[in-house]
Amino acid sequence: DIVMTQSPDSLAVSLGERATINCKSSQSVLYSSKNKNYLAWYQQKPGQPPKLLIYWASTRESGVPDRFSGSGSGTDFTLTISSLQAEDVAVYYCQQYYSTPPGYTFGQGTKLEIK
Amino acid sequence: QVQLQESGPGLVKPSETLSLTCTVSGGSISGSSYYWGWIRQPPGKGLEWIGSIYYSGATYHNPSLKSRVTISVDTRKNQFFLKLSSVTAADTAVYYCARGGRDGYNPRGETFDYWGQGTLVTVSS
Numbered sequence: 001d002i003v004m005t006q007s008p009d010s011l012a013v014s015l016g017e018r019a020t021i022n023c024k025s026s027q028s029v030l031y032s033s034k035n036k037n038y039l040a041w042y043q044q045k046p047g048q049p050p051k052l053l054i055y056w057a058s059t060r061e062s063g064v065p066d067r068f069s070g071s072g073s074g075t076d077f078t079l080t081i082s083s084l085q086a087e088d089v090a091v092y093y094c095q096q097y098y099s100t101p102p103g104y105t106f107g108q109g110t111k112l113e114i115k
Numbered sequence: 116q117v118q119l120q121e122s123g124p125g126l127v128k129p130s131e132t133l134s135l136t137c138t139v140s141g142g143s144i145s146g147s148s149y150y151w152g153w154i155r156q157p158p159g160k161g162l163e164w165i166g167s168i169y170y171s172g173a174t175y176h177n178p179s180l181k182s183r184v185t186i187s188v189d190t191r192k193n194q195f196f197l198k199l200s201s202v203t204a205a206d207t208a209v210y211y212c213a214r215g216g217r218d219g220y221n222p223r224g225e226t227f228d229y230w231g232q233g234t235l236v237t238v239s240s
Binding site for chain 2: 052059097109
């Protein structure tokens with residue numbers, strides 16, 4: 001199984017400041033022949049299901065504000081919120097979808113709060 | 116707009132079988148671009164993928180749960196189902212159904228783009 005480890009577990013950032021969340025996979029999720037990283041990010045607000053934010057490590061889902069960006073390759077990935085807004089308070093999860101046959105694992109989550 | 120809705124008992128006794136239904140509307144469950152999955156979240160904890168099914172009936176399971184999990188599909192009713200046997204208190208969770216992409220057929224890869232609202236299942240006598 002591919003283990004996904006996020007850091008930190010929780011994070012407090014001031015409004016308008018940058019928030020950075022890290023995700024590390026226990027093995028590479030880069031599919032070399034396709035040059036794609038099989039890594040997604042989700043946002044989950046209290047009482048709601050997760051919402052897909054980013055796929056292929058850096059492609060924003062339609063409708064996601066451009067203050068959200070994803071980067072990284074291989075085993076190390078980052079979700080960045082460039083200017084934190086109050087509505088961004090949530091738990092963020094990374095997910096790998098590299099395993100074959102399909103077998104998906106999520107990071108443990110990072111709770112983002114306002115400082 | 117695709118919508119998913121979970122349904123089933125909110126309380127299950129230890130050692131019994133948890134059974135849930137996911138009803139899909141706004142799109143066909145028979146599309147070749149998607150898997151249909153179950154994910155759970157214990158109270159205050161993270162997400163755990165349980166398993167997924169293709170409309171043909173092909174299934175994929177989390178190895179840690181595989182022996183207890185049965186996932187099936189009814190394409191005529193646009194529904195898919197989860198059965199989890201021999202439940203314990205550790206199976207208490209919010210259970211979500213979600214649409215998952217199929218690699219090579221979906222531009223988002225095997226991500227979960229539509230989710231149900233989730234249903235809390237408590238295992239208790």
